[in-house]
Amino acid sequence: MGAPLVSRLSPARRAALRLLVAAAERDAYVRELIDRTPAVAALSSRDRSFCRRLVLGVTASEGVLDAALDRYLDRPSKVSLRVRTALRLSAFELLYLDTAPEAAVSQGVELVRSQARGAAGLANAVLRRVASGAKTFLAASDVAEGERAMVAAARCAGLPLWLVRTVAEERGTEVLRALAAGQLEPAPLALHALVGEEEQMGGAPGPVPGCRVDIDVAALIGDGAFERARAVVTDAHAQLIATAAVRPGTCLEIGAGRGTKTFVMACQARRAGFARRVVALDLYEHKAAQNRSRLERAGLGCITTVVGDGRDLDCALGPLDEGGRRLFDTVFVDAPCSGTGTMRRHPEIPWRLDPASVAADGALPGLQLALLTEAARRVERGGELWYATCSVLKSENDEVVARFLASPEGAGFCLESPSRAAIFDEPLFSSAARHLAAYENGDGLMQTVPVLGGFDGHFCARLVRRAAT
Incomplete structure (x- = not known):
């Protein structure tokens, strides 16, 4: 990878950083803040979707992101919350999304610069190493062979190792693989409609009468369906x-x-x-x-x-x-x-x-x-x-x-x-x-x-x- 690209910080990443920092400082749940944050509401539909993906993904894989970053930080405990959050955002893209490494590093440097100008050089060095080592980190090549499969499953899913082990022991490795494959992907939405309101909800029938799947939640919110208790999301x-x-x-x-x-x-x-x-x-x-x-x-x-x-x-x-x-x-x-x-x-x-x-x-x-x-x-x-x-x-x-x-x-x-x-x-x-x-x-x-x-x-x-x- 060459020198990092000099680029303007994208609105979606900037909003994601603000939201994640606010959630950490208030000890709040990110889902409760996403729809109430003006910086998110002001984004285009495409940027809003990307921002949501970043916020939920970084929160869900926080411990694995820190493990990937701390390998290259001389004094991990000295990194401020704001700088660490900015680094996590870029590390999430490098490990789990299809973002080009050059773009993810460049944007990560800008995120860090927006929080601590003097830390931009550190961000560049650390994120470049995360990018180059992403595949071997996810494959747990640094772990003893006997533990490698379980650690790799945990890292790829963004989950704590103890939880992955528990699921594997209780439900089997096939169930674990199925769970891990979807852990960082958006969950499908469904609702339940009042009797006689099913067709008006759109989407397709679900597994029980009254259930609708593949729904357009934004359209229903705009229509007031939930406010008027015509349906519930469940x-x-x-x-x-x-x-x-x-x-x-x-x-x-x-x-x-x-x-x-x-x-x-x-x-x-x-x-x-x-x-x-x-x-x-x-x-x-x-x-x-x-x-x-x-x-x-x-x-x-x-x-x-x-x-x-x-x-x-x-x-x-x-x-x-x-x-x-x-x-x-x-x-x-x-x-x-x-x-x-x-x-x-x-x-x-x-x-x-x-x-x-x-x-x-x-x-x-x-x-x-x-x-x-x-x-x-x-x-x-x-x-x-x-x-x-x-x-x-x-x-x-x-x-x-x-x-x-x-x-x-x-x-x-x-x-x-x-x-x-x-x-x-x-x-x-x-x-x-x-x-x-x-x-x-x-x-x-x-x-x-x-x-x-x-x-x-x-x-x-x-x-x-x-x-x-």
């Missing part, structure tokens, strides 16, 4: 799970959040002609309020929102119990989790996630088991208990279910296949059952993994309470 695999859990009768939804699954389940109940009475519980008042507001705008009634802790339902549901513990035909636990199935959409996850928190004895599996155990006390005889996460880790999924079934509280429950749930007896939903069955294992547990061009990683278990218990 992953197609999440819609599969929400659909499967819909039954006639009473339902308690724990961890309802802002209510995307609440919305989907209410729509599917209407399509199936099921009469339901729903209590949607969340720990946070502002999320419950958003859920309630959207349901009202959508005209989806018969739903009560409650604020409370799912680990203490007697307290949370006290006003509704009316002197006796209220039981439900369906209890749906949408458990807080690592989010490792949604890392493409939430790029901070891989590098902020603490491995100890998702270990078998970690905080998240402990919380998930506590929620599931407490929820079991609210299931009618013959009723169903659903457990769902957006994780790909067995410690949060299969193992939590196994620990529950081995407990005294779980002794009265048995696993049943989600694809055989009651709603799939309805002709309108028969094809959805086939989609769901494709992701079930021999025990009837449903698990998806995000792959290139595919939807997110989600898990669910359907636990039926025996009529005699």
